[in-house]
Amino acid sequence: MPRPALALPVLILVTAVSMASCTGTDAPPTPSTTSTTTTESTLRPSVPPEAAQPVDLRPHRLQPCALLSKDQVTELDLPPQTSEGANTESGICEWFTNQSAPGRTETYLFRLEIILSGDPLAEVYRESNDLNATTKDLIWQVFEERTIRGLPAALRSRFDPAASCEVVVGAGSTQGISMSASTGGSDPELCQRMVTAAEWVVDAARA
Structure with missing residues (x-):
């Protein structure tokens, strides 16, 4: 009977790790249009x-x-x-x-x-x-x-x-x-x- 009791904490741990990997500092940066805007403004x-x-x-x-x-x-x-x-x-x-x-x-x-x-x-x-x-x-x-x-x-x-x-x-x-x-x-x-x-x-x- 103890095996079903351990399933919920393991699921919570896996979910937390997955969310951290998406929101952490290693997430890909948002594309920037600064360089394009600067180039166009100098024309x-x-x-x-x-x-x-x-x-x-x-x-x-x-x-x-x-x-x-x-x-x-x-x-x-x-x-x-x-x-x-x-x-x-x-x-x-x-x-x-x-x-x-x-x-x-x-x-x-x-x-x-x-x-x-x-x-x-x-x-x-x-x-x-x-x-x-x-x-x-x-x-x-x-x-x-x-x-x-x-x-x-x-x-x-x-x-x-x-x-x-x-x-x-x-x-x-x-x-x-x-x-x-x-x-x-x-x-x-x-x-x-x-x-x-x-x-x-x-x-x-x-x-």
Whole structure:
């Protein structure tokens, strides 16, 4: 008769051991999504905001250089406008100089482009996360979302923003403005000068 009396404690002991093995420190951890979330959050935006107050750039396509006055060009410290810069077919105005000194040659190129199709700002956003096929580094080392006179814009640079910088403004209806600069030297204010130039171009286009 004593054998049935021992069955219940043995069953309780086995159950307790089984529960401990499920709830103890050796239980498999809950999967975490932290790394995925972190990776996604570091991606740059790939779609630009809409232009709430579009600007029609078509009237300025044939005379892009006229969008910056002589006084503004002087204040921006741009070099002389080149004869090739005002291209009525491409909507491009350029200012270029090649400054030579003993053992050194520095070039400066500033370029304003009026773009009527293709949505240049959307293209800039699409390229914001592009990687170099060889090094896997971001092609555009600098990418900043901006607002230029109420219009969506982006500032970007491939390498050193003190040596090259571009500001692209979305004017709406797939149109846009690109104000860029490249220099063989180093100018800490280069990007800010391009932002200022883009602001004045928008002002002139609206006027």
